[in-house]
Amino acid sequence: MPSPHRVQWAGKGADAFMQRLRGLAYEALTWAHLSDWQRLEWSASLLLDVVPMKELPPWFLEKHNVTRRDIGVDLLDLDGARAVQCKCYNGTVPSAQIRHFIRVARWIFKAQQCILVTSSSSRLTNSSAELFTDATARHLVISDEQFKQPPAPVRVARGGSKRDIALQQPLRPCQKACLEACANGARVIEMACGSGKTRVMRELADSAIGQVLVLVPSHILLSQFAATFPTFCLVGTGYNHDINWRSPGFVAVYDSAHLLSNITFDHIYVDEGHHLLPEECPTARLMYYFSATHSMQPDFEYSMGSAIEDGVLCDYDVSIPIVT
Incomplete structure (x- = not known):
């Protein structure tokens, strides 16, 4: 059961937290050493206003009874309604990974909407496309130019x-x-x-x-x-x-x-x-x-x-x- 103090902070501090997170995302995208998959995740964070699992605040973890361990979901929004996974492949994304993401998002995080974000070099199989139709999930493609281009100083x-x-x-x-x-x-x-x-x-x-x-x-x-x-x-x-x-x-x-x-x-x-x-x-x-x-x-x-x-x-x- 979340403490009243943390619930109160969550209500008042969510906007401030997201403002700080956006700043962190912009800063991270300027790092030359950032790998492509990390760059894709931070780009998705900015585009969808969602939080990488490792950055989720303690009050969110306590309220939803989850941890930051990587179990198949990469980002969540602060109301828990949207779950996001990012895939940066130079080829085909295995259908099994997408199936696992949808199951974890629905069953563990109780997400109402599942969103898969891929780079333009990543391809989906026909069975993956059917999974999205059946689960009413979204697929969003971010071009290489979009996520590899750092924000202007x-x-x-x-x-x-x-x-x-x-x-x-x-x-x-x-x-x-x-x-x-x-x-x-x-x-x-x-x-x-x-x-x-x-x-x-x-x-x-x-x-x-x-x-x-x-x-x-x-x-x-x-x-x-x-x-x-x-x-x-x-x-x-x-x-x-x-x-x-x-x-x-x-x-x-x-x-x-x-x-x-x-x-x-x-x-x-x-x-x-x-x-x-x-x-x-x-x-x-x-x-x-x-x-x-x-x-x-x-x-x-x-x-x-x-x-x-x-x-x-x-x-x-x-x-x-x-x-x-």
């Missing part, structure tokens, strides 16, 4: 410069709360991994009145942050021969931070801020320490449990194999 200005991002989405409530806390003096920020710390840094950077520094502990993170701060100069092995001292901001690995010690920054954002600061670390008017695992008491905290409860992060199932 939006340009946003900062201090006269332009930066490209996939889509300027509305801030999540947790991000708004964090920014409000920062405006009121919070400097030690603890947010769960995946809840949007980088976006918070970006928003803070846009409000800075001087040069900004983002400190990261590794070169892998340096590359990741470069996408969010495209106008910033990168500082680290492989980049230190060409430092642009007039850049509006810098993204630097800890080990190269000393190269910028001659600059007094307006803001410094320390990612993985539970680590010790590097030697000869530059100074700033405002220092912000971001981490998911602070050892010190945070000024602002957004836990993994809260992120899962709010639908920002996915809940997870733990499978324990028992061998006898």
Whole structure:
């Protein structure tokens, strides 16, 4: 039986959840490494306004007594009325898979409508077509050009410069709360991994009145942050021969931070801020320490449990194999 709190949240938060999901879908479709079948699923999510199984919020799972395990349905809408399966084949889709999808959608999820979404390279057998007629199901084809073409970027200005991002989405409530806390003096920020710390840094950077520094502990993170701060100069092995001292901001690995010690920054954002600061670390008017695992008491905290409860992060199932 769903708790009254979750049922109330579901009623009030479904629209906000879907808005965040659409933003995630647009962002996912810009990822170059995304496989064709994943791209087809996210395209179907946008086109039909349905939710991938792995993204379903906890209150939906509790209300309908289901899990996120893959048992033959790829996407559902939040009222449970429509079930969707996506097939991206370079050939014929086996009829047995379609039959299984319709059975699972009808019997387990109690869906009123079954929708099969295929790429234009996927073909159905005659028996599959008969299955759709008998089950009053729909078949939707998304062309390769439609699902392989990423959405156009939006340009946003900062201090006269332009930066490209996939889509300027509305801030999540947790991000708004964090920014409000920062405006009121919070400097030690603890947010769960995946809840949007980088976006918070970006928003803070846009409000800075001087040069900004983002400190990261590794070169892998340096590359990741470069996408969010495209106008910033990168500082680290492989980049230190060409430092642009007039850049509006810098993204630097800890080990190269000393190269910028001659600059007094307006803001410094320390990612993985539970680590010790590097030697000869530059100074700033405002220092912000971001981490998911602070050892010190945070000024602002957004836990993994809260992120899962709010639908920002996915809940997870733990499978324990028992061998006898």
